[in-house]
Amino acid sequence: MRRPKLVHFTGIESDEYIHIRASMTYSSQGRFEILDEINQNLKEIVPTKPIQSMGLLSSNEFRLKVVGLSNDDKEVTIRSFDSDSFGNFNFKIPQPEAMNVAKLRLYETKTHPGLDLLIGSFIPTTIQKPKKILITDFDKTLVDTRYSSMKELYLSLRNPIQYFPPVDHSIDIVKDLIKENYQPFVVSASPHFYENAIRDWLYARQIFTGNIFLKDYRNIFSFFEGDLSTKDLRSQGFYKLNTIVNILLMTGIPSELVLIGDGFESDTLIYLTLAAVLVGRYDPWTLWNNIKREESFKLTNQQHFRFLSKFYQLKNMSDAHPKGKLKIYIRCKPHMLESLQNRVFNLDFANNLKHLVTYYVG
Numbered sequence: 124m125r126r127p128k129l130v131h132f133t134g135i136e137s138d139e140y141i142h143i144r145a146s147m148t149y150s151s152q153g154r155f156e157i158l159d160e161i162n163q164n165l166k167e168i169v170p171t172k173p174i175q176s177m178g179l180l181s182s183n184e185f186r187l188k189v190v191g192l193s194n195d196d197k198e199v200t201i202r203s204f205d206s207d208s209f210g211n212f213n214f215k216i217p218q219p220e221a222m223n224v225a226k227l228r229l230y231e232t233k234t235h236p237g238l239d240l241l242i243g244s245f246i247p248t249t250i251q252k253p254k255k256i257l258i259t260d261f262d263k264t265l266v267d268t269r270y271s272s273m274k275e276l277y278l279s280l281r282n283p284i285q286y287f288p289p290v291d292h293s294i295d296i297v298k299d300l301i302k303e304n305y306q307p308f309v310v311s312a313s314p315h316f317y318e319n320a321i322r323d324w325l326y327a328r329q330i331f332t333g334n335i336f337l338k339d340y341r342n343i344f345s346f347f348e349g350d351l352s353t354k355d356l357r358s359q360g361f362y363k364l365n366t367i368v369n370i371l372l373m374t375g376i377p378s379e380l381v382l383i384g385d386g387f388e389s390d391t392l393i394y395l396t397l398a399a400v401l402v403g404r405y406d407p408w409t410l411w412n413n414i415k416r417e418e419s420f421k422l423t424n425q426q427h428f429r430f431l432s433k434f435y436q437l438k439n440m441s442d443a444h445p446k447g448k449l450k451i452y453i454r455c456k457p458h459m460l461e462s463l464q465n466r467v468f469n470l471d472f473a474n475n476l477k478h479l480v481t482y483y484v485g
Contacts, residue, residue, distance in 0.1 A: 125149045127185055127231040127240060130210075131318055133334055134227055134247035135373050137254075141224060141247050142373040143204075145212040146315075147185045147231065183210050186233035187242075191216065191224035199224050203232065209339065215373075248334070250306060254377035257300050258367055261311035261321060263385040264454055265293050268313075284317075284324040292485040293383065293454055294328060300381055301330070306374075308334040310366050315339040336366050360419030361430065364393050368433045376401070376444040386455035386463045389419035391480065392470075394451045398479055399472040400438050402449050407434035413470050454485040 130146040184206055191200040199222050204214050218224060226246055230239040250256075262268045267288045301307055307330065313321065315337045322335060371377070380401070384390025396414055399405040411431060414420045455463055460482055 125234075127234055127242065129229075129242055131333070131335070132229075132243070132245060134245050135250060135334075136218075136224075136247040137250040137373065138375045139218045140215045141191075141218065141227070142215045143189070143212060143227075144373075145187070145229075147187070147206065147210040147212075147242075148183060184208055184233065185210055185231055187212055188230040188232050188239060189216065190228040190230070191219070192226040192228060193222050194225045196226075197222070205233075211339070248306070250374045251304065253379070254375060255303070255305045255379045256371075256374055256377040257297065257305035257307045257381045257383070258310055258370060259293075259297055259307065259383035260363075260385060260390055261309055262313055263290075263387045264383060264390075265290055265297065266324065284320050285327070289328070290454060290485045292483060293452075294330070296383060296452060296483075297330060298328075305379070305381060306334075307332040308336065308370050310336045310363060310370070312338045312362060334370075336370070338362055360389050360393055360417065360421075363390070364396060365430070365433065367393075367397060368437055371437060372433070372440070376440050376447065378447045379449075380447060381450045381452070383452045384454070386453050386459050386482070389417075391451070391453050391463065392417060392419065392473065394453075395473045395476050395480070398449055398451065398476045400434060401441050402446060402479070403472060403476055404438070404442065405472055407431055407438055410434070410472060413472055449479055451480045453480055453482050455482055457484055 126149070127147050128150045130148055131144075133142075133144040135142045186203060186205050188201065188203045190198055191202075193199050199219050200216065202216055204212055206212050216224070224247075226244060228244045229242040231242055232239050234240070259265065266284055267290055268284070269287070297307065309321065309325070309332060311317075311321070318335055318337055321337070322333070325332065325335075367382075382390075382394040382397070384394060392414070396410065399410050400407065408431065411434075453463075463482075
């Protein structure tokens with residue numbers, strides 16, 4: 124039988140909640156093929172190619188039963204959740220008052236009625252206090268990827284990410300921050316089926332994080348579900364800002380936050396927009412009137428209201444929290460610096476926050 128499997132799973136414990144982000148699909152391999160692959164992987168770990176995960180473009184619905192266990196394996200809570208039409212889950216579970224959940228056991232219960240199929244067991248990532256969060260871009264920040272032509276796109280699909288040159292300066296910054304106990308998250312506009320390839324690349328460089336957030340392109344072409352529209356194929360502002368806000372809503376407002384990106388597209392403006400709420404304490408409506416004309420922030424009516432709603436939620440959380448430290452690192456080329464500053468700092472709020480940005484050549 125076709126067996127459901129997890130594509131990715133993120134469990135974050137913070138502020139008396141366990142936040143779950145997961146995605147499921149059907150295994151496309153038979154039992155003996157899986158065993159052969161396991162035996163091969165034990166001999167030699169081969170980096171994944173993005174094209175090997177193209178099957179993740181399919182859409183299926185699942186139901187996930189989550190069993191919360193204590194440290195001594197007692198059942199503390201049992202919840203069930205339905206996925207969206209793409210097999211994605213996004214929910215949170217409150218920590219029970221009597222006994223905290225220390226482990227999670229997952230079952231899929233919809234595809235084969237009457238059967239609870241064990242999917243796996245996980246230990247949620249605990250956000251340590253004081254909260255120190257690192258959010259980094261991937262493409263053009265950690266690795267010098269190129270997708271500007273059909274040939275380059277084809278090569279990126281057919282080769283592991285190791286095919287592209289790494290940006291050593293950025294990698295050193297990330298690894299140094301992890302040594303200082305920053306908990307890392309990767310946010311990229313790469314397609315969601317690049318996740319295995321990106322994780323292999325990160326692990327090969329001893330950057331160990333399962334918190335990888337990528338753009339699900341199925342949302343773009345869906346008429347009924349999803350936050351994205353066709354204009355988000357090239358525009359990254361709403362997607363990246365919305366994703367980072369979602370991460371902060373999961374982790375809570377950190378005492379120290381570091382954002383790492385590049386100056387090739389819109390990372391600087393996206394990060395400074397976030398800083399305007401967290402540090403500048405700008406009103407979201409005033410902020411929106413400042414940035415809505417920017418190319419990377421052209422929103423649909425639906426995105427407009429979701430943008431404001433989440434920003435007000437983030438501002439309320441921020442107002443109830445003492446001002447923390449925020450640092451922004453932007454990778455750029457020497458010839459880009461002046462034009463980048465002129466393009467971004469023509470906005471009042473950005474000009475007031477430019478002291479937060481450190482440019483570096485990579």
